[in-house]
Amino acid sequence: MRKKIVVGNWKMNLLRDEGVLLVKNILKSKFNDKINVVLAPSFLHLYKVSKMTSSFKNITTSAQDCSSSTSNSLTGGVSVEMISSCGVKFVIIGHSERRSNFNETNIQLQAKVNMAISNKLNVIFCCGENIEKRKNKSYFDFLKNQITEGIFHLNAKQFSNVVIAYEPIWAIGSGNTASSFQAQEVHEFIRDLIKIRYNETVASNTSILYGGSCNNINAKELFSQKDIDGGLIGGASLSADNFVSIINSF
Numbered sequence: 001m002r003k004k005i006v007v008g009n010w011k012m013n014l015l016r017d018e019g020v021l022l023v024k025n026i027l028k029s030k031f032n033d034k035i036n037v038v039l040a041p042s043f044l045h046l047y048k049v050s051k052m053t054s055s056f057k058n059i060t061t062s063a064q065d066c067s068s069s070t071s072n073s074l075t076g077g078v079s080v081e082m083i084s085s086c087g088v089k090f091v092i093i094g095h096s097e098r099r100s101n102f103n104e105t106n107i108q109l110q111a112k113v114n115m116a117i118s119n120k121l122n123v124i125f126c127c128g129e130n131i132e133k134r135k136n137k138s139y140f141d142f143l144k145n146q147i148t149e150g151i152f153h154l155n156a157k158q159f160s161n162v163v164i165a166y167e168p169i170w171a172i173g174s175g176n177t178a179s180s181f182q183a184q185e186v187h188e189f190i191r192d193l194i195k196i197r198y199n200e201t202v203a204s205n206t207s208i209l210y211g212g213s214c215n216n217i218n219a220k221e222l223f224s225q226k227d228i229d230g231g232l233i234g235g236a237s238l239s240a241d242n243f244v245s246i247i248n249s250f
């Protein structure tokens with residue numbers, strides 16, 4: 001059975017002490033321990049947060065990016081081996097902010113996915129259309145292409161380590177979340193693509209998360225949709241109360 005997952009993507013937020021305090025507050029809150037919680041702080045916080053959460057069986061950590069390279073001569077790069085060595089289990093690949101600010105292409109993302117999977121990291125693969133593609137109704141083709149080029153080269157065993165996050169760009173950080181109908185429509189479409197590429201079992205075992213202004217008010221309705229298995233949470237993951245309330249929305 002597929003997992004319910006809530007990921008907190010801290011992006012480039014929180015100083016060191018603020019990050020530690022946020023984790024302490026999350027850990028002392030009461031939350032549904034059937035949900036898998038993944039914290040994705042910056043690289044600078046990652047080791048500390050992994051240590052703090054290591055004794056909690058349903059809480060783990062994620063990097064926000066990784067290098068696709070194995071070369072040591074890459075100033076500023078962070079390899080998948082380094083990430084794994086900190087006890088981290090996931091890496092987010094293909095977030096729209098990296099696609100747009102760092103010009104990451106589907107083919108480059110495919111290389112990152114390969115690097116992560118071959119080093120036993122689970123991948124949270126992001127896809128999502130911009131507002132123009134939503135308005136001119138080309139978003140299904142666009143998402144199909146992002147997913148096909150980014151992750152459908154994997155075999156079924158490799159693919160079992162992938163979580164997909166549907167994050168419409170127009171909803172990220174805008175307060176303008178997708179309606180539960182809009183999100184469910186795309187999640188069902190993605191699950192059908194997985195069924196066609198792999199099979200029914202793989203499709204029903206894949207967790208597909210929604211991201212884009214998901215908060216403690218709208219999470220319940222979004223998470224009640226049959227193909228929405230949780231959320232990738234940006235802004236609202238920076239408050240322990242809001243984040244825990246989202247986790248408890250299932």
Ligand code: PEP
Pocket residue numbers: 009167171172173174211212213214232233234235236
């Ligand atoms: C994100 O950036 O992954 C995200 C979903 O952000 P927000 O929740 O702030 O829209």
